[in-house]
Amino acid sequence: MNDQFSIAFGNLKDKLFGWFNAIIANLPNLVLAILVFVAAFFVARYVSKLVGKLVSKRVEQKSISLVVSRIASVITVSVGLFIALGILNLSQALTSLLAGAGVVGLAVGLSLQGTLSNTVSGIVLSFRKRIRIGHWVETNGFSGEVMDINLNTFILKEADNNIVIFPNKLILENPIKNYSLTTRMRVSLECGVGYESNLEMVEQLTKETIAKTFDQVESPKDVEFYYTEFGGSSINYLCRFWIDAESLLEKLRAKTQAIIEIKKAYDEAGVNIPFPIRTLQFDNKLSINKEEVS
Structure with missing residues (x-):
């Protein structure tokens, strides 16, 4: 029993020493990878603010500029993560991460196909100069003032003050008449x-x-x-x-x-605007002959 314990302890000690030596040997790469990853977070914040300002100049909807800035931030952090894994020579982990992200993205895309379609359509509509909030448009059998274009819906207020809500995909795929152009x-x-x-x-x-x-x-x-x-x-x-x-x-x-x-x-x-008049005439005398049956 003591011999087995000594052997197990020796193997554990050798394993720990091996890991320690590996850490010491790769310490410069580890430090550099950590610095790159941390720098990616700070760069992502700057990129998010910059993209938000640029998008807000073209798009009136705050929700659209917020989503686009967040997407830019996520992309920046992801690039920093991939660079950090490459510095650590974790190419296999990087490949597995990309494959897993692809599978997850495919599953999410299939399950949220309608929602993602409306979101993409909302972003496209927000960047169109010929459709803006406040314009008077006619589409899909409805006519009114554009009140909002968000990530999922296109909101229209009719002349009778009724609110009509369309999915963005429906607006993008159908003709639209803009009276305000x-x-x-x-x-x-x-x-x-x-x-x-x-x-x-x-x-x-x-x-x-x-x-x-x-x-x-x-x-x-x-x-x-x-x-x-x-x-x-x-x-x-x-x-x-x-x-x-x-x-x-x-x-x-x-x-x-x-x-x-x-x-x-x-x-x-004295100009007459006539309207249809129906005249009923009752002065005709109608005779009805009745035959006497003998």
């Missing part, structure tokens, strides 16, 4: 006048009314006016003009004001 919008107005009306006078009166109502319309020549059809009870026309507007609400307000002023002008000029 241009400072001018065209208002289209359809109406009809009675068959007894003087059509030349109606056209001139409509153009002059639009030109007086809106400062953006410099003269009646800037108003488009086209008669479109002989309707069932009226001769219909299409009137179009341009206004300075960046949202659909401003366009609707302009159209409302145009209708009000045109109605006033027609009433003063």
